[in-house]
Amino acid sequence: MKKRNKHIYLLSPLYIYLILFFFAPIFILFIYSFWLKSSSGFIHTFTLQNYIKIFSNPLYLTVIRNSILIGLVTAVICVLASYPVAYAIAFKYKKLQDVILYIILISLFSSYLVRVYAWRIILGRYGLINQILIYLKLIKEPLTFFLYSPTSVIITLVFILIPFTILPIYSSLTNISIDLHEAAADLGANKFKTFFKVTLPLSKSGVTSGFIFSFVLATGDYVTPQLVGGTQGLMIGRIISDQFGMAFNWPFGSSLAYFTLFLIVLTVNLFIWIVKILKIGR
Amino acid sequence: MNKIVNRRFKISFLDIINIFVIIFLMLPIMVIILYSFSSTSTTVFPLEGFTMKWYKEVLENRLFISALKNSVYVGILVSLISIIIGTLASFALTRYRFKFKNIISTTVLFPMTIPAIILGISLLSFFSYLEIPLSLLTVIISHALFCIPFVILIMNSQLIGFDVSVEEAAMDLGANAIQAFRYVIFPIIRPSLVGVMMITFALSFDEFLITFFVIGRQNTLPIIIWGMLRRGVSPTINVISTLVLVISMTLILIVNRYAKIKTFM
Structure with missing residues (x-):
């Protein structure tokens, strides 16, 4: 901390990179959302027509609503399922800790495309679950309730995204000193009371970031609904990307992207606000 | 004595959730690896035959x-x-x-x-x-x-x-x-x-x-x-x-x- 402005030199490559390749692109996308498509290309104007179009066709609003709902359900299940896992890794399994963390990391860093595809093999109409059940003579006809529907999208997303919730919750739990548990016990709190008054409030930051991560990733997902979602599991990512592909209506795609992003940010802030007013454990 | 044995083999609700999550994290990866050696061109259970021809x-x-x-x-x-x-x-x-x-x-x-x-x-x-x-x-x-x-x-x-x-x-x-x-x-x-x-x-x-x-x-x-x-x-x-x-x-x-x-x- 001798030279005063040294940090600027260290940060300037990052600033340049972010301004050029992050802020400029999202700004250009914003500009595109006010343009119009014509037969020969794009008309450079300033109009809100694309945004009005979103509200004029119920299809778009329905798909956006479904995507956000799928994202929310996925995030809630992810948090509920990963809390016990994170808790056990942090406090219970001393010897197995490294092994389980390693498994979670392998799952996190192994190709996301491949894992979604694997779930299609497992969940499909002639997928492994149905084949095994038929082989064991438990059913005669393939079960269909979990195929090509929002349910199969949620099942797949949960197992794809669960590492993103386990890790932040685990890391917030490891920051809790074991002394605090003992102190709570000495002061007469039972296990449940210790959990709700000490452990849960102190792991709030991990839960929040895990929830946000899995919600944002699930809502904006593109691959999962296409591979396991069928027609009912259509999500907004597909519609946006179609505007940049076949439909070649980039301006409309941009406005859809911005509108969805706006709703995602709104939902995330709503969640943070709810966590705040709940004042868990106080 | 009895109590100690009980403690050691007791599987709690927490363990069950953990085992479930871990299995389902590994399952897709296992399925892919296993079926890359399958001799049939579709995914059938039980696995029929072992081959390296797809690798080749x-x-x-x-x-x-x-x-x-x-x-x-x-x-x-x-x-x-x-x-x-x-x-x-x-x-x-x-x-x-x-x-x-x-x-x-x-x-x-x-x-x-x-x-x-x-x-x-x-x-x-x-x-x-x-x-x-x-x-x-x-x-x-x-x-x-x-x-x-x-x-x-x-x-x-x-x-x-x-x-x-x-x-x-x-x-x-x-x-x-x-x-x-x-x-x-x-x-x-x-x-x-x-x-x-x-x-x-x-x-x-x-x-x-x-x-x-x-x-x-x-x-x-x-x-x-x-x-x-x-x-x-x-x-x-x-x-x-x-x-x-x-x-x-x-x-x-x-x-x-x-x-x-x-x-x-």
Whole structure:
């Protein structure tokens, strides 16, 4: 901390990179959302027509609503399922800790495309679950309730995204000193009371970031609904990307992207606000 | 005595949830690896026969080899770019106090938190607006964008515990800034750098959605896998997927050897 402005030199490559390749692109996308498509290309104007179009066709609003709902359900299940896992890794399994963390990391860093595809093999109409059940003579006809529907999208997303919730919750739990548990016990709190008054409030930051991560990733997902979602599991990512592909209506795609992003940010802030007013454990 | 035995073999509700989650995390990976050796061209249970013929087919496939080369090339350059930019920034963020530091530390994480599809179409619009032709270069630029925040996050957690007095001692003994970095700081942070390098390589190697928008005519492995998935199931997908999985797993193994992954979190 001798030279005063040294940090600027260290940060300037990052600033340049972010301004050029992050802020400029999202700004250009914003500009595109006010343009119009014509037969020969794009008309450079300033109009809100694309945004009005979103509200004029119920299809778009329905798909956006479904995507956000799928994202929310996925995030809630992810948090509920990963809390016990994170808790056990942090406090219970001393010897197995490294092994389980390693498994979670392998799952996190192994190709996301491949894992979604694997779930299609497992969940499909002639997928492994149905084949095994038929082989064991438990059913005669393939079960269909979990195929090509929002349910199969949620099942797949949960197992794809669960590492993103386990890790932040685990890391917030490891920051809790074991002394605090003992102190709570000495002061007469039972296990449940210790959990709700000490452990849960102190792991709030991990839960929040895990929830946000899995919600944002699930809502904006593109691959999962296409591979396991069928027609009912259509999500907004597909519609946006179609505007940049076949439909070649980039301006409309941009406005859809911005509108969805706006709703995602709104939902995330709503969640943070709810966590705040709940004042868990106080 | 009885009580002790009971305690040792008691499986709680917590254990059941854990076993369930772990099984379902590993299941997809196991299924893919197992069925890459299946002799039938569809996925049937129970597995019929063991064969290496799909592996042979994939390894003789030119499209696959060129995509593998592209993926490795992109991954190496992405990890170099993001490590240099990210580590410099992390030094600034952990060692200096300056205005708006909190706002800056959250802003730099934005590319990581925005949905990949929005990042992809933004970059596509940007490149097409400036009439930059899509190529592996645009892929490298885009990948580094979301890898840099990872580097910053991990390096921050490493550098925060860094003992500055070692470096000061070197300076007092007459080392200049470059020497102090070369002989004191670098050896200490080397394991973390290797770890971060592997992680950014793995992130780039597996990235699909952003690549999908900015790649142009060339191919990386995930783009090839996606193309095959859209055309229908072929047994070679399992093989390519297995090879991709093995590469990512090896990288994580190396990371764990060099720098205990646990310290990254």
